[in-house]
Amino acid sequence: MREAKKLEDIIKELPEDLIKEVEDFALFLLEKRKREETEKKKPTLSWAGGLSEFKDKYTSVELQHKALEWMVNKAKV
Incomplete structure (x- = not known):
């Protein structure tokens, strides 16, 4: 079984336009998580x-x- 690559290593191999997509998606996931945590804390x-x-x-x-x-x-x- 080959060793799994780290995310950073995989990203380094991507072309610039795909690196931007990965960055945008990661930011989207962070914002989504923050929204979900905020929504859980607010009583209705x-x-x-x-x-x-x-x-x-x-x-x-x-x-x-x-x-x-x-x-x-x-x-x-």
């Missing part, structure tokens, strides 16, 4: 206000327990 808060119709019927603690109960029951279905 899409649930905010989702149970507001029950605010007069339950206390916040009771509502937490009810929400958990509803989630468990829905998972069983």
Whole structure:
């Protein structure tokens, strides 16, 4: 089995126009990774206000327990 070439060695063998393509692609991958990491960290808060119709019927603690109960029951279905 022959030894694998390092990326730098492979790039050195490429013509100038392909080296530019490799550079552009590497920068694209870096930016994509940064975007994905940023998106993972941002909470969406899409649930905010989702149970507001029950605010007069339950206390916040009771509502937490009810929400958990509803989630468990829905998972069983």
